[in-house]
Amino acid sequence: MEEDSLKVIIRTFATLREIFGGTGVLYLELPEGSTIEDLLRELRKQYGSKLDVGRLVGENPNVKILVNGREITYLDGLGTRLRDGDSVAFIPPVAGG
Amino acid sequence: MEIQSPSYHRSLADKLNLSSEELERYDRQLRLLGFGVESQLKLKRSRVLVVGVGGLGSVATLYLASAGVGLLRMVDYGDVELSNLNRQILYTMIDLGRPKVESAAKHLQKLNPEIKIEAIRERLTEENVEELLSGVDLVVDCLDNFRTRFILNDACVEHGKPLIHGAIYGAEGRLMTIIPGKGPCLRCLIPREPAEHDKIPVLGPLPGIVGALEALEAIKVITGLGEPAIGKLIVIDGMDLSFYTIEIRRNPDCPVCRKIKIEEG
Numbered sequence: 387m388e389e390d391s392l393k394v395i396i397r398t399f400a401t402l403r404e405i406f407g408g409t410g411v412l413y414l415e416l417p418e419g420s421t422i423e424d425l426l427r428e429l430r431k432q433y434g435s436k437l438d439v440g441r442l443v444g445e446n447p448n449v450k451i452l453v454n455g456r457e458i459t460y461l462d463g464l465g466t467r468l469r470d471g472d473s474v475a476f477i478p479p480v481a482g483g
Numbered sequence: 484m485e486i487q488s489p490s491y492h493r494s495l496a497d498k499l500n501l502s503s504e505e506l507e508r509y510d511r512q513l514r515l516l517g518f519g520v521e522s523q524l525k526l527k528r529s530r531v532l533v534v535g536v537g538g539l540g541s542v543a544t545l546y547l548a549s550a551g552v553g554l555l556r557m558v559d560y561g562d563v564e565l566s567n568l569n570r571q572i573l574y575t576m577i578d579l580g581r582p583k584v585e586s587a588a589k590h591l592q593k594l595n596p597e598i599k600i601e602a603i604r605e606r607l608t609e610e611n612v613e614e615l616l617s618g619v620d621l622v623v624d625c626l627d628n629f630r631t632r633f634i635l636n637d638a639c640v641e642h643g644k645p646l647i648h649g650a651i652y653g654a655e656g657r658l659m660t661i662i663p664g665k666g667p668c669l670r671c672l673i674p675r676e677p678a679e680h681d682k683i684p685v686l687g688p689l690p691g692i693v694g695a696l697e698a699l700e701a702i703k704v705i706t707g708l709g710e711p712a713i714g715k716l717i718v719i720d721g722m723d724l725s726f727y728t729i730e731i732r733r734n735p736d737c738p739v740c741r742k743i744k745i746e747e748g
Contacts, residue, residue, distance in 0.1 A: 399720070400652040401680075409722060447674045450716075450729060457729060477718055477729070479673045480652035482683045483539045483627035483690065 390418045392470040394425065399477045402449070406433070416468065422451060423464040425474065450477040501527075505597055509551055522706040523551060529705045530554035532619040534607055534635055536587045537561070538690025539649050539697065540625035541573040546698035547623070548591040548598055552705070555591065556601040558615055559583045570687035607631050612638040621704055623697050624648045628679050636661070636669035640740045647700045648672075649693040654686045654721035656693035659712055659731065660700045664743045666713035671734040689721050 396412040403410030414432075416424060451458045452475040458466045468474070501520060506513070509523050531552045533544050536559045548555055563571070563578040563586060571583075578586040584602035592600050605611060607626075612634055616622065622644050626632050632648070639646040639661065646661040648669055661668050696717070703709045718727040735741060 399718070400655055403653075448677055452727075452729060455727065455729070457731075460730065460732070475727070479629070479677055480650045480655060480657055480683075481627065481629045481632065481677070481679065482651040482685055483535050483537050483625050483649070 391415050392418055392420065392468060392472075394468055394470075394472045394474050396425075396429075397473065397475045399475070400480045401478055402476050420468050421462075421464065422453070422458055422466045422468070422474070425468065426464070448479050451475070452477065502597075505551070508595070508597070512550065517708055518706070522708065525706050526551045526702065527553045529621065530556065530619045531621050531623065531701060531705075532556045532558070532615060533623045533625055534558050534615075534631075535625035535627060536571075536573065536583045537567065537625065537627055538570040538651065538685060538687070539694040540623075541571045541587075542691045542694030543623050543625055543649070543697045543701075544587060544591055545573065545594070546695055547701060548595045548600070550698070550702055551595065552598060552701075554599045554601065554619075556603065556615070556619060557584050557587055558603040558605055558607055559587075560604060560606040570685055570690050572687075572691065607635060609634055613642075616642055616644060619644065621645045621701055622647070623701055624650075625694065625697070626650075629673070629677050630679065632669060633676065637739050639663060640668050640743060643743075645704050647697045647704070649697040651685060651689045651693055653684045654689055656689050656696075656717075656719035656721070658693055658696050658700070658717040658719075659715065660704065662704070662711070662713050663740060667731045667733045668737065668740040670739045671737045672716060672731050674734060674737075686721060689719070692719060692721070 393413060393415050396414060398406050398410035406412060414428060416428060453461060453466055454473055512518055513523060529552050531547055533540050536544060536557050544557060561583050563574045563581055563583055573587050573590055582604045584604050588600045588602035607615060616638055622639055624632055624635060624646055640663045643663045648659045648661055650657045700711050703711050714731055716729040716731050
């Protein structure tokens with residue numbers, strides 16, 4: 387890994403997991419100093435049409451975005467800074483019973 | 484905490500009208516530290532509404548009936564179908580085509596004849612929700628869609644009824660205990676009305692796990708034991724067996740619960 391980059395692990399859940407396939411776990415390398423907004427931009431670049439952006443981006447408050455288990459609303463929102471080794475989760479609501 | 488002797492339970496039970504059969508039936512939970520006859524009586528006096536007797540409701544009602552809630556009111560419109568049987572463990576082949584609430588009531592009454600059971604074969608709507616809620620102390624959400632959940636949430640918040648929320652998808656589960664005025668409601672958690680999905684994937688044990696957790700939360704709220712998951716969304720990933728606890732706060736702009744006086748703490 388280059389010195390000026392960071393690697394994060396992304397876990398996706400429920401309907402989002404179906405978009406990414408498999409176990410829904412992705413690894414992403416980003417430049418140092420990247421935020422959640424940068425991560426979302428990178429995901430859009432990589433997964434493009436496969437990804438229903440409206441469901442994932444911070445615009446949709448139903449999808450909880452967590453960094454190391456904390457919801458970003460209670461951190462710095464989309465501006466939350468990422469560090470090497472961080473775990474990011476995208477959790478949409480579910481309705482089955 | 485002091486562990487009470489069986490004779491202590493016996494004398495208190497006599498005073499409080501618990502039968503010998505009831506003492507024997509509930510013996511193992513009466514032995515739980517801090518539970519005792521007082522908690523059993525709280526359960527006996529409680530009136531619980533379970534909305535939906537599918538995958539979640541099958542298991543939640545089994546545990547609530549066996550724990551000894553005084554009144555178990557169930558509401559569901561559906562009939563038992565073959566595709567239900569991978570997860571809806573209240574039913575067997577003999578129940579195919581029969582109304583779920585009727586089969587459920589028969590089975591649960593056989594399990595525990597001490598409790599009162601009401602089976603209501605209706606769809607919960609804005610029109611009947613108040614009537615369904617009337618006289619109950621606690622509500623368990625075992626529904627299978629967002630729209631009805633929001634109707635139930637809004638009515639529970641308005642009437643100050645505790646609501647245990649559970650939901651599943653595939654091999655995942657969600658759980659949150661909603662106490663109006665004490666923590667966030669379902670609309671704080673899910674501010675927008677999401678798209679509904681029909682015939683979602685479900686691995687049978689998941690609604691079992693979440694339904695059992697819902698019954699556990701209901702018992703805790705009724706008896707006052709332990710710490711219910713208020714303001715905590717429990718996310719279960721059955722695929723790698725991870726349990727996540729996510730802090731959820733009240734949304735100050737929540738159109739439903741912002742009107743309720745806050746008693747944080």
